[in-house]
Amino acid sequence: MPAPARSAPYLPGQEEIRRQNLGAVLRHVHLHGPTSRAELTGRLGLNRSTIGALAADLAAGGLVTEEPPTVALRAGRPSLVVSPRSGGVYARALSIESDRLRAACVGLGGRVLDLREVARPPGMPAADAAGPLACLVRDMERGLAEGARCAGGAVAVADTTRDADGRIRIGRADAELGAALYAEFPADPGFVAGDLADIAALAEHARGVAAGTDDVVYLHGDLGVSAGIITGGRLVSGHRGHGGKVGHMVVNPGGVRCGCGSRGCWETEIGVAALLRHAGREPGTAGLAAAAAEVLRAAEHGERTACAAVHRVADWLGLGVASLLNVINPGLVVFGGSLRQVYAAGADVVHRRLDVSALPASRERVLLRAAALGRDAALIGAAELAFGRLLADPLNAGVAAREETGLRATDGGVP
Amino acid sequence: MPAPARSAPYLPGQEEIRRQNLGAVLRHVHLHGPTSRAELTGRLGLNRSTIGALAADLAAGGLVTEEPPTVALRAGRPSLVVSPRSGGVYARALSIESDRLRAACVGLGGRVLDLREVARPPGMPAADAAGPLACLVRDMERGLAEGARCAGGAVAVADTTRDADGRIRIGRADAELGAALYAEFPADPGFVAGDLADIAALAEHARGVAAGTDDVVYLHGDLGVSAGIITGGRLVSGHRGHGGKVGHMVVNPGGVRCGCGSRGCWETEIGVAALLRHAGREPGTAGLAAAAAEVLRAAEHGERTACAAVHRVADWLGLGVASLLNVINPGLVVFGGSLRQVYAAGADVVHRRLDVSALPASRERVLLRAAALGRDAALIGAAELAFGRLLADPLNAGVAAREETGLRATDGGVP
Numbered sequence: 158m159p160a161p162a163r164s165a166p167y168l169p170g171q172e173e174i175r176r177q178n179l180g181a182v183l184r185h186v187h188l189h190g191p192t193s194r195a196e197l198t199g200r201l202g203l204n205r206s207t208i209g210a211l212a213a214d215l216a217a218g219g220l221v222t223e224e225p226p227t228v229a230l231r232a233g234r235p236s237l238v239v240s241p242r243s244g245g246v247y248a249r250a251l252s253i254e255s256d257r258l259r260a261a262c263v264g265l266g267g268r269v270l271d272l273r274e275v276a277r278p279p280g281m282p283a284a285d286a287a288g289p290l291a292c293l294v295r296d297m298e299r300g301l302a303e304g305a306r307c308a309g310g311a312v313a314v315a316d317t318t319r320d321a322d323g324r325i326r327i328g329r330a331d332a333e334l335g336a337a338l339y340a341e342f343p344a345d346p347g348f349v350a351g352d353l354a355d356i357a358a359l360a361e362h363a364r365g366v367a368a369g370t371d372d373v374v375y376l377h378g379d380l381g382v383s384a385g386i387i388t389g390g391r392l393v394s395g396h397r398g399h400g401g402k403v404g405h406m407v408v409n410p411g412g413v414r415c416g417c418g419s420r421g422c423w424e425t426e427i428g429v430a431a432l433l434r435h436a437g438r439e440p441g442t443a444g445l446a447a448a449a450a451e452v453l454r455a456a457e458h459g460e461r462t463a464c465a466a467v468h469r470v471a472d473w474l475g476l477g478v479a480s481l482l483n484v485i486n487p488g489l490v491v492f493g494g495s496l497r498q499v500y501a502a503g504a505d506v507v508h509r510r511l512d513v514s515a516l517p518a519s520r521e522r523v524l525l526r527a528a529a530l531g532r533d534a535a536l537i538g539a540a541e542l543a544f545g546r547l548l549a550d551p552l553n554a555g556v557a558a559r560e561e562t563g564l565r566a567t568d569g570g571v572p
Numbered sequence: 573m574p575a576p577a578r579s580a581p582y583l584p585g586q587e588e589i590r591r592q593n594l595g596a597v598l599r600h601v602h603l604h605g606p607t608s609r610a611e612l613t614g615r616l617g618l619n620r621s622t623i624g625a626l627a628a629d630l631a632a633g634g635l636v637t638e639e640p641p642t643v644a645l646r647a648g649r650p651s652l653v654v655s656p657r658s659g660g661v662y663a664r665a666l667s668i669e670s671d672r673l674r675a676a677c678v679g680l681g682g683r684v685l686d687l688r689e690v691a692r693p694p695g696m697p698a699a700d701a702a703g704p705l706a707c708l709v710r711d712m713e714r715g716l717a718e719g720a721r722c723a724g725g726a727v728a729v730a731d732t733t734r735d736a737d738g739r740i741r742i743g744r745a746d747a748e749l750g751a752a753l754y755a756e757f758p759a760d761p762g763f764v765a766g767d768l769a770d771i772a773a774l775a776e777h778a779r780g781v782a783a784g785t786d787d788v789v790y791l792h793g794d795l796g797v798s799a800g801i802i803t804g805g806r807l808v809s810g811h812r813g814h815g816g817k818v819g820h821m822v823v824n825p826g827g828v829r830c831g832c833g834s835r836g837c838w839e840t841e842i843g844v845a846a847l848l849r850h851a852g853r854e855p856g857t858a859g860l861a862a863a864a865a866e867v868l869r870a871a872e873h874g875e876r877t878a879c880a881a882v883h884r885v886a887d888w889l890g891l892g893v894a895s896l897l898n899v900i901n902p903g904l905v906v907f908g909g910s911l912r913q914v915y916a917a918g919a920d921v922v923h924r925r926l927d928v929s930a931l932p933a934s935r936e937r938v939l940l941r942a943a944a945l946g947r948d949a950a951l952i953g954a955a956e957l958a959f960g961r962l963l964a965d966p967l968n969a970g971v972a973a974r975e976e977t978g979l980r981a982t983d984g985g986v987p
Binding site for chain 1: 786787799801803804806808809810811812813814815816817818820821822823824825826832833834835891892894895896898899900901902903928929930931933934937938
């Protein structure tokens with residue numbers, strides 16, 4: 158089905174085409190690692206001299222290195238290998254999760270240069286995390302290679318913001334958090350904020366189990382449940398950026414009350430609290446997540462009540478996934494966070510439920526997979542988001558080494 | 573949130589740019605009607621001489637006319653007005669609905685030149701509709717202006733395909749239907765098939781209540797319920813084109829069995845059969861749709877049982893809409909088909925349910941509206957789909973009057 162009508166014609170000039178080509182070369186080595194000029198020529202459909210000039214410009218800008226291959230495969234002059242300068246250009250990647258704050262410096266090419274985390278005190282507002290996260294970042298930055306330049310930052314925020322009255326308010330804290338981070342890093346390229354599930358979905362799509370699949374539902378379980386939904390290769394952000402709150406699909410109208418004020422939301426049946434409830438356990442002092450992990454471990458060892466609880470959650474998991482298959486028809490569903498373990502323990506239950514509740518047309522061609530990047534998905538995705546501006550316009554994003562190239566650059570210090 | 577990474581650079585040549593510009597001019601007058609060259613210059617951001625040349629080429633190709641304005645507004649030479657040749661270029665638009673088959677010839681610019689319909693016998697497979705529909709089309713075509721050329725065809729198929737055992741099978745009939753239509757019109761540009769709700773959504777997005785809104789859920793009620801979902805300006809078709817089967821979201825796991833084999837699907841609570849069930853009525857000989865219309869009329873006149881039935885359906889309608897708001901965060905929800913009347917009669921009930929079950933962030937900025945194009949949305953949308961190839965490449969789509977222009981054209985006779 159073609160896209161709805163658009164009026165504006167697309168008219169790139171020479172500069173725009175060069176910018177796109179520089180971005181394509183840098184993006185390729187960023188995602189796929191060291192690549193020879195000859196291979197880039199084939200992959201990107203550009204001629205040899207163009208690739209040579211683009212790679213040379215990126216190297217002069219300090220974004221890539223060019224070196225002869227360690228092993229020459231053919232006779233004649235070997236094609237130079239273009240590699241991202243992981244140690245020289247990095248992103249600040251942050252995540253605010255239900256029980257901890259995490260920060261990483263991720264080099265161009267996706268290599269995690271350093272990673273730190275601290276506990277998040279229960280009830281700490283997301284905006285208050287800016288200070289502790291900035292400490293972690295500064296501490297890591299002292300250990301980076303001299304002259305390393307920051308391409309940008311991004312923060313993945315788990316979907317746990319609540320009003321004073323306890324009702325879940327999605328999105329409210331983003332502006333405050335942005336301002337707090339800007340206060341910590343006023344001179345730098347600033348931070349992009351996004352929902353943790355959206356950002357983890359981008360990570361799995363760029364470097365994980367969803368690479369190469371254009372219609373993906375990534376489900377992330379924590380205290381709440383949300384999704385990063387990719388259709389036609391693009392993230393569904395929705396009208397105001399609040400898409401993917403699948404934890405608040407009503408699946409059981411006669412069920413228990415949800416923190417959002419509604420009743421029978423999906424997360425009341427598949428979140429970590431549901432797992433504990435079905436297992437007849439209390440959260441204890443270690444917190445919900447730790448207690449839920451305990452139930453999953455007990456189920457692995459065959460403990461009866463724990464197994465029954467996991468099965469019950471897996472059945473509800475299957476029911477909601479069936480609805481999402483029918484509505485969105487993804488080619489792949491990825492289970493992340495606590496749902497990774499629930500799926501691992503109850504995959505057969507999930508599949509049986511899909512056989513009943515998903516339409517054959519939507520069920521027969523879908524793959525269900527555990528997330529590949531584990532807990533780091535949010536940080537890896539945040540780095541991808543942070544590198545976005547650099548990859549869109551490599552030599553003008555305020556990151557390239559201008560003094561070395563003499564290129565005229567626009568001001569990159571936009572918060 | 574930016575789109576996930578793509579490697580391939582975009583390198584349009586002169587021919588590609590000209591093609592895009594021709595498409596932009598033709599699309600503009602197709603969607604917005606007669607427009608002066610001066611206005612096109614402003615709207616499309618192209619210079620005056622470029623617009624003049626493009627309009628002249630489209631006129632030579634028989635796709636537009638150029639005439640002086642009927643009233644000159646300023647002194648000096650008036651800017652020519654470019655109009656789509658509605659009578660000269662048309663699309664074959666078909667719809668296969670639960671109780672009838674409809675066909676229209678729709679001129680470039682969206683004018684319905686002629687429209688016919690016949691009853692669809694209960695249980696008639698979609699593929700069997702090709703013959704009767706072809707008769708309607710041929711009959712209409714005899715009345716069109718001499719030399720009128722067909723730009724293509726499209727057929728909107730209501731989501732009612734069932735297996736021999738009665739289970740709903742989405743998508744199975746499309747290939748058979750395509751082959752049957754091709755057998756009826758072997759020499760012509762062929763037909764595109766799509767889900768009726770998807771196609772009606774495109775119509776509302778191009779020419780109806782959703783024009784200018786990029787995140788839309790269009791809900792279509794008939795025997796079943798399905799949706800056309802547009803996010804970021806693009807239709808969500810899903811991995812295999814089966815997206816939007818919202819009628820099979822499970823909203824009431826303890827509810828009645830659905831034709832798909834599951835239990836408590838949304839359409840078991842908001843489809844026309846649910847309306848009859850809640851009103852304690854039988855379908856009668858006139859069919860489900862007619863009996864449901866009777867309940868809605870009785871509710872309008874204040875009949876108690878009918879009112880209670882409409883309220884109950886409206887409450888379930890609100891519950892499912894709440895889930896869709898939370899998952900997709902649209903800016904607009906459009907009610908079409910039988911749901912148009914349910915919403916008109918029970919809007920207050922729907923809104924009360926949203927207040928409870930939709931997240932404030934998703935609820936506060938959404939508009940709920942009745943469909944604007946009524947029953948014709950499917951045909952208008954099918955015409956938009958059918959014109960797609962012409963609008964993408966106006967002078968090479970096998971439609972433009974080649975003999976007049978002398979342009980070299982690719983073979984347009986692709987089925």
